[in-house]
Amino acid sequence: MQLRLFEPGDFLTPKEASDWASQHLGKKVSASNISYLINYGRIRKYGENGDTFISRKELTQYYNSFNGKRETHYKTKLGEDLNWELSFDQYKEAETTKHVHRLHPYKGKFIPQLVEYFLDDHTDDFKKEIYFHEGDIVLDPFCGSGTMLVQANELGMNALGIDISYFNSFISNCKVDDYDVQDILQQSNLITLKLKKFLLQHYTLEFEDDLLKELNIFNSKYFPSPAYKHKIINREIDEFKYGREKEKLFLPIFESLVKKYDIILKQEKSKTFLDKWFLQHVRNELDFVYEKIKRLRNSNTKGILKLILSRTIRSCRATTHSDLATLVDPISTTYYCSKHGKICKPLFSILRWWETYTKDTIERLSEFNTIRTDTKQICLTGDSRKIDLIEELKKVDKKFATLVKKKKINGIFSSPPYVGLIDYHEQHAYAYDLFGFKRKDELEIGPLSKGKGRAAQASYIEGVAQVLLNTKKYLAENYNVFLVANDKLNLYPTIAEKAGMKIVNQFKRPVLNRTEKDKGAYSEIIFHLKIK
Ligand SMILES: C[S@@+](CC[C@H](N)C(=O)[O-])C[C@H]1O[C@@H](n2cnc3c(N)ncnc32)[C@H](O)[C@@H]1O
16 A cells, blocks of 8 residues: 555545545545546546545535536436536537537537447446447437537448438538548639639728728727626616617718728518528628539539538628527628627628638548548438438448448437427528528428427327337347437337337436526436337
8 A cells, every 4th residue: 555645634545535525515426426536637646556545625626616516516406317427527619529520500419529428438337338349330310410420430430320401411421521631722722712803893891891990999989898898787887778879879880881882781682591691792702602612523622612601601691699599680780789798790791701611621621531530421311210221322322331231230329309499401591592402391300390399299209219110120139229318308218119119228418508597407318228
């Protein structure tokens, strides 16, 4: 036993630490909870040659810290069976959005670390078995933006995805495609040069420059930072009234610049999403860039540049900053922005975002290239309740179809839509409009538009059960199916029953608050299903 050179009583073995913490918190803290804290750098490990000691002082500090209090609070509310390891609170945003995972926004994706946890070959107190191995084939019948496909590649596994939304399959395939990065760089540079030339026909950039200068002067005068925000917090200013007043005061400056630079604001038509949600100059530029992309010969380069254009135009929608997530009304003038506490403006040109996202995409693809394995991942577009997987796969990759048929799929890792939460086609309406992809909204399971009522729940149960029944045909006999679900309505036991599967385990995962406002502790479940 190693000599303890510390303050007497301060250093504890993991067992002593778990007893001490259980007493300190008035609830059970296991030795594995303590090792989790060590493994993720929350507290330090002392000792050598296999001995482990924990400082009681550091443990106390942890339990008094934000993370520590949050863990205790969540467990008190949601139960001790909460697997804190699945909170992934140790990861920074850059890690949860690593390489190709941030090629395009998508509402409703799971984080790559969650997929890794179930696909990789580690075990712990909660995950007692290894479910998948290198070379296996994994299926995601609700593929979304392809998170599972990318992680399968990282782990040396083959994977198949299916999604009813063509644009979602497009994002997924763009993430896993193999690129000639030099070609992307060359072609995007050429398009940027052409766009810059195109911009010379108008004064949009000069207009934006001047507008920004005027806004800076105006905002420093009427919305000095941080004094203005303090006044709002202390309720010395009625934000709504003051914001409106100043918005009106700035409008003549904006209008005179619009006149000076001959800027056209709204488009004449407002029939389609593209007509309604983009200012005239933005629309002209995106049509111009898309025409150039269409002419490219390398189909992979063409695909990824389309994805960059889509990401660009998503950032250029004529909306206020606070309504970015849920579009309310298109905006064509400067406005008071409650998010930034000043007067803001919509976008009049796509150039800045196009350049930013092109650079970012190339960096992300290059990063992924350094770790990707030589395995196969494909996302098919189709209804997972009915799709003939082998036939559809044959159309795009015969060799992979033969492998799937022969070897069979080892299991599923997927997150089905939740009842009445998101309209998956609609969230990318701009891309459907621009690229002319066919929409199949009516085949989405559990869309927001159908609500959360009884009929919606019944059709959801049928839908997810049918997906399992249909895809089960392609699974190996000892399959493992993992479904991530926020099952507040307790629908999954019925779904499993209808699909002829049994739930063998449930992993309870804490979903940490994304915003300060959202204080409620809640969890989601990863259901583990097997053959009945
Ligand atoms: C929760 S999302 C999956 C997100 C994914 N795990 C990710 O990380 O990006 C659910 C997906 O199911 C798809 N979906 C809905 N109904 C479907 C159906 N009938 N067949 C196939 N996919 C469907 C939606 O389009 C959506 O992309």
